[in-house]
Amino acid sequence: MARKAKTARRLVADGHTYLWTLRHLHDDGRSCRQVLTLHRQPAGSGGSLRIVFAEGPDRYVPGGAPLGSGDVGFVRGASLNLHEPGAVRALLDVATARGWQPDDRCRTEVDGWPLLEPAAALRAP
Numbered sequence: 001m002a003r004k005a006k007t008a009r010r011l012v013a014d015g016h017t018y019l020w021t022l023r024h025l026h027d028d029g030r031s032c033r034q035v036l037t038l039h040r041q042p043a044g045s046g047g048s049l050r051i052v053f054a055e056g057p058d059r060y061v062p063g064g065a066p067l068g069s070g071d072v073g074f075v076r077g078a079s080l081n082l083h084e085p086g087a088v089r090a091l092l093d094v095a096t097a098r099g100w101q102p103d104d105r106c107r108t109e110v111d112g113w114p115l116l117e118p119a120a121a122l123r124a125p
Contacts, residue, residue, distance in 0.1 A: 078120035090119035
């Protein structure tokens, strides 16, 4: 049985459990965003983190063919597939290293572009 695309997935990192989802959204009917959201589990034990990748010059956030629906990247540079748990973990690690605290019970939204290159470097062989 295939996993439902909108069902939250589980990720365990550094002793914390998260549920994460990925959504492709449109602000005004034209501009696209990929929004990766991680919620600390159990519910109420910490905050949530929204990592937003908005389309812009020299960036791509496609919603499908010819690139994958979870692909984000720089036209001439780093990229990640946000459907891959390892990519989500790398982004979480970079966000944490830059000051996001999983124990903070706030909802935090960050621009994903400054996190992309360091996260992709963590994924490099």
